[in-house]
Amino acid sequence: MNLEFIPKKYRDRVSSLEIESGLIDNCKYMLYFDNNWCWGEDYWAMPVKSKKEALEFIRNSRKRTLEEKELHI
Secondary structure (H helix, E strand, O other): OOOOOOOHHHHHHEEEEEEOOOOHHHOOEEEEEOOOEEEOOOEOEEEEOOHHHHHHHHHOOEEOOHHHHHHOO
């Protein structure tokens, strides 16, 4: 999916946003973070309902620690 809706300063945080079906809570997309970024307790992928919701998670994402990266090689 085109990531043009994400402000340039946040684009490096995202690997992709994919349209999916059968997700929990009627979510339409799966948000995948870049290997260097995550949300919360090291969530590297999460279902989202909309592009607007995806932006909220992207804005609130954080850099992953070296230990977290090594756990998910």
